[in-house]
Amino acid sequence: MKLQEIIEICDKHKNIIISGHIHPDGDCIGACYALATILHKRGINASVVLEDVPDTYDYLDGSKFLLETIKEDIDVFISLDCGDKDRLGINAKLFDSAKTTINIDHHISNTKFADKNYVLDVSSTCEMIFEIMKDNMDLLDKGICESLYTGIIYDTGAFKHSNTTKRTHEIAGELIKYDIDFTDITNRVFYYKTFKALKVTGKAIDNAQLFHNDMIIITTLTMQELKENNYSKKDTEAIVQILNEVINTECAVFIMETEENTYKVSLRSKNKINVCEIAKTFGGGGHIKASGCTISGNLSEIKDQLINQIIMQIEE
Secondary structure (H helix, E strand, C coil), X not given: CCHHHHHHHHCCCCXXXXXXXXXXCXXXXXXXXXXXXXXXXXXXXXXXXXXXXXXXXXXXXXXHHECCCCCCCCCXXXXXXXXXXXXXXXXXXXXXXXXXXXEEECCCCCCCCCCEEEECCCCCHHHHHHHHCHHHHHHCCHXXXXXXXXXXXXXXXXXXXXXXXXXXXXXXXXXXCCCCCHHHHHHXXXXXXXXXXXXXXXXXXXXXXXXXXXXXXXXXXXXXXXXXXXXXXXXXXXXXXXXXXXXXXXXXXXXXXXXXXXXXXXXXXXXXXXXXXXXXXXXXXXXXXXXEEEEECCHHHHHHHHHXXXXXXXXX
16 A cells, blocks of 8 residues: 555545554554654544553644544544454444545554455554655655654564564654654653553562463553542553563463453563464454453463463473
8 A cells, every 4th residue: 555545545534533552652652643743744634543552652743633522424434553343342333434445554463444445464553654755755754654653662572572574663764854853752652651650660579470380471550559549540550561671481471451341451471472363362462572452351261272272382
């Protein structure tokens, strides 16, 4: 897919919505902000609709396109970084109401749920947005490059994950040419933390347990634990990656209660564990070494189910 194809679909329409998955991360947010900015530069009035955007990403200029109120008469709905329609959350209703839908994503589990689907197995959706612009590089500016760089480093773990390729580094090099402060972006995404985030991370570490000969590490945070010190979901972004850094473990699982008896599950792996297959078992998806899902039920039973799925892969 090329940018011109998206422009032709959106041209002459007034209500263009760009959205992504629930609990949006750096790649989802960066891709949405970048594409909205690009389309505006081509005279297309596109708005971004996302739930619970962490203020970590307030430095991105594209945040000015984030809608506070949602119009129902959608002409074109562009889904970014979302593996299936259900992962759009409440915005799935807007997707269903749209006259035309576009799906741009890099998750191998993508169900190709839109009218137009563009799915590639690359590092990030932000890498895809850069490639889509190949014939329109004159549209790049510092703000767009900051958004794209943010998404690429988020999904590659600052270029240390196995989804990083030679092309990923080449694109990052092109973005750096626009005088972006890549050190500050990396610090904001991975290292700078509020005191609340530091405390909630400490609580999650305190709750961590090892299973199956210390090959599986799991931690949980309940709504009560989050509320006790006014913690929020955005304070928990780094937890699963911290778990995955424990030596000798093969799979890390972070289970966070988002509603009563409903849990957001984040999974990471180091070597042979395919956490995408595990997430798909519970209606989720993602990548081989980084995936997620939402599960409702009893917390103890959910932990047992996840452990059993992981052990099945370890013992294959």
